Amino acid sequence: MRATLGLIEESGLDQVTVRDAAERVGVSSGAPFRHFEDRAALMAAVAEEVQGRCRAEIDAELRRIRGDDPVERFRAMGVAYLRWALRNPTHFEITVTPRLYEFEETVALTRIRQEIAAQARGFLEEAQRRGMLRNIDLRVAFYAGRALVYGLARLAIDGHLSRWGVAKISLEVLDSFMAGYLHWKPGRRRKRQRK
DSSP states (O other): OHHHHHHHHHHOGGGOOHHHHHHHHTOOTTGGGGTOSSHHHHHHHHHHHHHHHHHHHHHHHHHHOOSOOHHHHHHHHHHHHHHHHHHOHHHHHHHHOGGGSOGGGOHHHHHHHHHHHHHHHHHHHHHHHTTOSOSOOHHHHHHHHHHHHHHHHHHHHTTHHHHTTOTTOHHHHHHHHHHHHHOOOTTHHHHHHHO
């Protein structure tokens, strides 16, 4: 899988074959097929690996949050995802490109995605229970937040933000969404930590 990631970084997603990966690690061209049925299975395994790394980054960011403010924790998930995607554009591409493998048939990958989504929805539900949100449909808030971080990552990785001269505003855009949509106030976390 490491060889496949390296090949993708060098040649792009569509150029890599199972044979190339086998050659890179010095095994026969048939050897990988004992583990992966075809190219799609190899790509799905790579996607599961890198999605797991994304999940680990989200978990690490959540551990840095003091207190139990669910809106702050929802924001932290978005921040972690953005940072991970921008540092690992190849990994991001693998996890979001459906033509590489069957999204719905990758059990581990689907499970990781569902866990991340459930955690984010859980933070929004808790925020609503505490009266911390505007009167909004939680489903809409969840998908709006998800679309925002995905869209920012996509725009940055595709080079649009730098071309527009706004490459460093991703977190500002995220915070504007949080403030306008979810009553989040920048600096709230810092104030809490000083108490």
